[in-house]
Amino acid sequence: MIEPIFSVVLVLLGGxxxxxxxxxxxxxxxxxxxxxxxxxLAGAFIFGxxxxxxxxxxxxxxxxxxxxxxxxSYVWTALYSAHFLGEKINKYTWLGxxxxxxxxxxxxxxxLIP
Amino acid sequence: MGNFSKNSFSIILVLISTxxxxxAQVFFKQVWSEIxxxxxxxxxxxxxVLYGAGAFLFLLVLRKKKVSYLFPFMTLSYVWVILLxxxxxxxxxxxxxxxxxxxxxxxxFLIYVGSNGNDQKKVKARTKSIRVEAGRLVR
Numbered sequence: 001m002i003e004p005i006f007s008v009v010l011v012l013l014g015g016x017x018x019x020x021x022x023x024x025x026x027x028x029x030x031x032x033x034x035x036x037x038x039x040x041l042a043g044a045f046i047f048g049x050x051x052x053x054x055x056x057x058x059x060x061x062x063x064x065x066x067x068x069x070x071x072x073s074y075v076w077t078a079l080y081s082a083h084f085l086g087e088k089i090n091k092y093t094w095l096g097x098x099x100x101x102x103x104x105x106x107x108x109x110x111x112l113i114p
Numbered sequence: 115m116g117n118f119s120k121n122s123f124s125i126i127l128v129l130i131s132t133x134x135x136x137x138a139q140v141f142f143k144q145v146w147s148e149i150x151x152x153x154x155x156x157x158x159x160x161x162x163v164l165y166g167a168g169a170f171l172f173l174l175v176l177r178k179k180k181v182s183y184l185f186p187f188m189t190l191s192y193v194w195v196i197l198l199x200x201x202x203x204x205x206x207x208x209x210x211x212x213x214x215x216x217x218x219x220x221x222x223f224l225i226y227v228g229s230n231g232n233d234q235k236k237v238k239a240r241t242k243s244i245r246v247e248a249g250r251l252v253r
Contacts, residue, residue: 022181029177074186081181089182092228097182099221100189103214107192110210 004065007057011069014053019076021046023084068108074101121230124175128187131175134168136194140202183231189218 021043028040057066078097081087141161148154176184193215199205225231 022176022185025173026176026181029173032177071189074189077185078182081185085181087180087182088234089180090229092224093182093186096221096223096225096228097186099217099224100186101221103217103219103221104189104192105214106217107196107211107214110208110214 003060007059007061007066008069010053010057011066012072014050014057015070015073016076017053018046018050019073019080021050022077023080026081026085064108064111067111068105071101071104071108074104121232124179124231125187125226127171127175128184129190131168131171132188132191133194134164134171135188136191136198138162138164138168139191139195140198143199143203178233179231180229180233183225183229186221186225190222193218 024039024043024046026043028037028043031037031039054066054070074097078089078094082089138161141157141164145154145157145161148157172184172188196205196207196211196215200207
């Protein structure tokens with residue numbers, strides 16, 4: 001019983017972490033003209049290492065069970081971009097994000113039903 | 115180019131990016147059905163090239179647009195993967211997948227219609243630099 005909970009927590013934490021990647025990449029793209037590459041490299045590093053929690057979690061649970069949870073990272077990315085990049089997100093975009101994420105979750109969970 | 119056509123051009127680039135990424139994923143799946151090493155390796159390399167090209171296109175657009183605007187478009191790659199694996203591997207498309215794909219399309223439509231996604235910070239910085247340049251020319 002403890003193993004599925006552990007793997008879900010691991011995937012969620014990995015999602016919080018991995019969703020930082022586009023934030024750093026965006027910052028890094030803004031820095032390009034100033035020839036500052038640290039943010040871009042940080043973004044690439046997080047992109048690369050962000051999959052490690054999922055890979056570890058796969059040792060304890062099946063992919064079709066865990067994969068839908070990765071769809072939640074689109075929510076974290078939106079929250080981060082509002083908080084860290086100061087992006088103004090209007091209600092249509094929020095609603096759109098809610099729709100796309102529910103779509104991804106539904107596709108993921110439909111794999112669980114034979 | 116007008117604001118509208120500029121916006122649609124960015125979105126076309128993002129669409130191509132998601133299609134490239136989903137083709138890469140299909141290639142990665144096909145890798146496991148290859149028997150000889152050379153064709154396995156060539157498919158892996160081709161998959162990575164497609165993935166890299168998709169990522170590059172996305173970065174081009176990300177320079178000008180908001181993360182919160184562009185990132186949801188990446189969920190379209192789920193749609194292309196479903197269609198491609200139905201066509202190539204004969205995987206079934208059930209009710210759950212159809213509903214999920216519809217939700218994704220509705221969401222993308224809302225985001226596209228509700229905002230042009232322009233990065234205001236970038237726009238402000240550009241108008242500021244144009245203003246400085248103009249001031250210099252006047253002097």
